[in-house]
Amino acid sequence: MSAVESRGAAAAGSDCVIVNDIEIMFGGQAGDGSLTTGDLIAGVFKRMGLEVYTYKDFPSRIRGGHTNYVIRAGEHANYGTADFVDGLIAFDVEAVETHVHELRPGGFVVFDSSSETLPDGVKRDDITWYLVPIGKIAKEEIGLELVRNTVSLGVLARLIGMDPAIVRADVAKVYGRKGERVVDLNLRAIEAGETYVDQHFAEWPSGYGLQGRPDVDRLIMMGNDAIGYGALAAGCRFMAGYPITPATDVLEFMAKFLPRYGGVAIQAEDELAAINMVIGAAFTGVRSMTATSGPGQALMTEAIGLAGVLEIPIVVVECARTGPSTGMPTKTEQSNLNHLIFGGHGEIPKIVLAPGTVEDSFYLSAAAFDLAERYQCPVFVLTEQALCQSKATLPRLDLGRVSVDRGKLVTEPVVFGEYKRFAFTDDGVSPRVTPGLEGGMHLAAGSEHGEAGVITENPKNRARMMEKRMRKLESALAHVPPPLVHGDAKADVAIFGYGANRGPIVEAQRRLAAEGVPTRFLELRTLWPFPEEEVRAFVAGTRAVFVVENNYTGQLDRLVRYVVGPLERMHRVLKYDGRPFRPIEIVEPIRRAAPARGLAEV
């Protein structure tokens, strides 16, 4: 780590405020390759032994339009962005204008001065400016303007003290499949960036330090890949989907891997086809899934009711984005919770799971298939753009924790006339046969039916059949993934939240605790059936309760209130601008409404 130690303020020196917590933003036009470079930076931080989280904020277009990629690295696994950006790599004036106010005082900007000049108005004087003709260096020294991202990586690496050996090894690895020439060009680009810094700048970014730690065997994975991987591990062998941001990655993952395990992934003509295909494959006995986002979820809603009444196990991944209608397709939101829980005509049992980390995305995705088969109902895995398209470091995934429990699946011949597909049972779950099994022939009808499947409008049967189906939710309640308590379990300030907000909430908790406001946070991993008892117990004995979520109407808050009743000490912490919470946006409202005990009396 000599490069680090020799770099004055960039190392953990005496003027360091924060050691090993840095957030870098790459800003420019979409399609200019900044995503690849962003991934490269994330990889280098990981290999330096740090915990990494990335967040993509890109426009809903392929070329052009402002895009940025945030890479956060630190000692803690922070599943979210920080209050401030430490360093901005800006490829155009727009990137500076859009983000300069997000920089930490003392932070820095690397600006590509090849073709644009910074207007005076944007130049904050509490940050350091590094004007580097990045594009020009790429074009004139390397002979290829395309490598300007890599030049910028060289500049950044030098400025903040990234391990040069790791930088080179990762560049060689990432570009390796494109051949030796490309690797060589990019290595030269790194060198050129470093050299420029050495020759032109004497001052280094200040206020934090970067220290490598021993790297352990870990992964860096995107939420959507973890969901696909979990499904594959749990025996999902059929997927149908329709491309939609931010869910398409799941279909791409499955399209790549399913054929290797004998399965198939189909790109359907629309979401109506996709969900009906999933139901068809599941009817046949194959573990099946789809993945979609709000607009597609809306189209699938009718057929999900069908799966409910036919008692067919399906898994539906919802990668939520900003709605309504097209909304902001590449931005995050938690406004689909009501839709998943209450959407649809008629009433069916369903289960809604919500992972809070990439790691949990894997385990809950896998668990969804067992739950679907045990309770023969649709199971949703609800995630959001800020988690499902983000990458994070995580321990290796333990496939030994993945089970394949097929519930009441009948594999031995049954006697026709005796067997009843929709038999009334105590737990509401009926033995399930699949086509090809001797004796199990029946009609699976979306119309109300009797135990044997024959369509009937008999009122007594209708009531009993409703009760049988809905009873499955009660049976499932004790077996769904439990909520997690973070922070001080005895604290008198309670927080509710789920999904991508786990990261910023936990970080806010650490800071609040340091300020004398200990908190407890109930991270809900199953949102339906709603964990009423845990929620009720969690509110007891508190002086203030906060529900943190990314929507306007407080959808989770309403669920909590439904259980605990109206409470004056309940507060909503809402954000609906399409961007995830930064921790300060949670710290401040809690600090305001529930100040530290001593302070409240002043």
Place this chain on the structure above:
Amino acid sequence: MTTTMTPKDFATATPSWWCPGCGDYGVLSALKAALAELGKQPKDVAFVSGIGCSGKISGYLHSYAFHGVHGRALPVATAVKLANRDLTVIAAGGDGDGYAIGAGHFLHAVRRNPKMAYVVMDNQTYGLTKGQSSPTSQTGYITGTSPQGNPDAPINGLAVALAAGGTFLARGFSANPKHLVGLMKEAVEHDGFAIVEVMSPCVTYNKINTYAWFKQNVYYLDDGYDATDRVRAFEALTAEGKIPLGVIYREQRPTLETLTHLGATPIVDLRLDPQLRELVAIQDAYA
């Protein structure tokens, strides 16, 4: 087959909800006879239907029957075939189910060419909602929703399917069950997506396209007709005047099962083991 199957082996005990004289009875008996003659077993037949009078047919055929939502029989049936290629898969629905609400899926099922039969029971009206115009109703057809006469031109489903790459197109008449049985058998045996459109009169609401009307307005393709000639097929399907009955077009092209590289073992029979070594190794690429 060691056992001889009869149409009765495919009957259910469920009484029919169809009106007396409905054309759909002819479709049902032809289907039962075709399956029996082909020696199929009810346990190996997956029968998927849509919504409408025609969609009720799945309740009357002893099999693994599926009665889903309106217009979506084809995506369900396609996936059933992919998931268990050993099954005999048949989808059935009406002109509204297939050519209106499900028209998108119709085109894409044709393109995909899974090995299955699709029976379109065409009565040129919406029966179950009490007689509105359908996508195959004649222009000017007067109904409760088209009191001034249906303004739309009727859709020519088989011609559309031909243009979309259909590999087996046939048309029958429910009043000629013997002929229909032959078509159904060929459709079930066809190695690809086989459409049998059946003129199936609605005796309650459609007072124009009646049995008598059909008898005067259909003709049977004769032995001289070459069903492998695509241009000739398009002429037969689009010519003014009488409606052709028989196998109108057939060709062989790779099925969806082939093009998705399905193995010989049906997906449903694959052993699931989370600890497969290769499965664990996937994460090495993320290390």
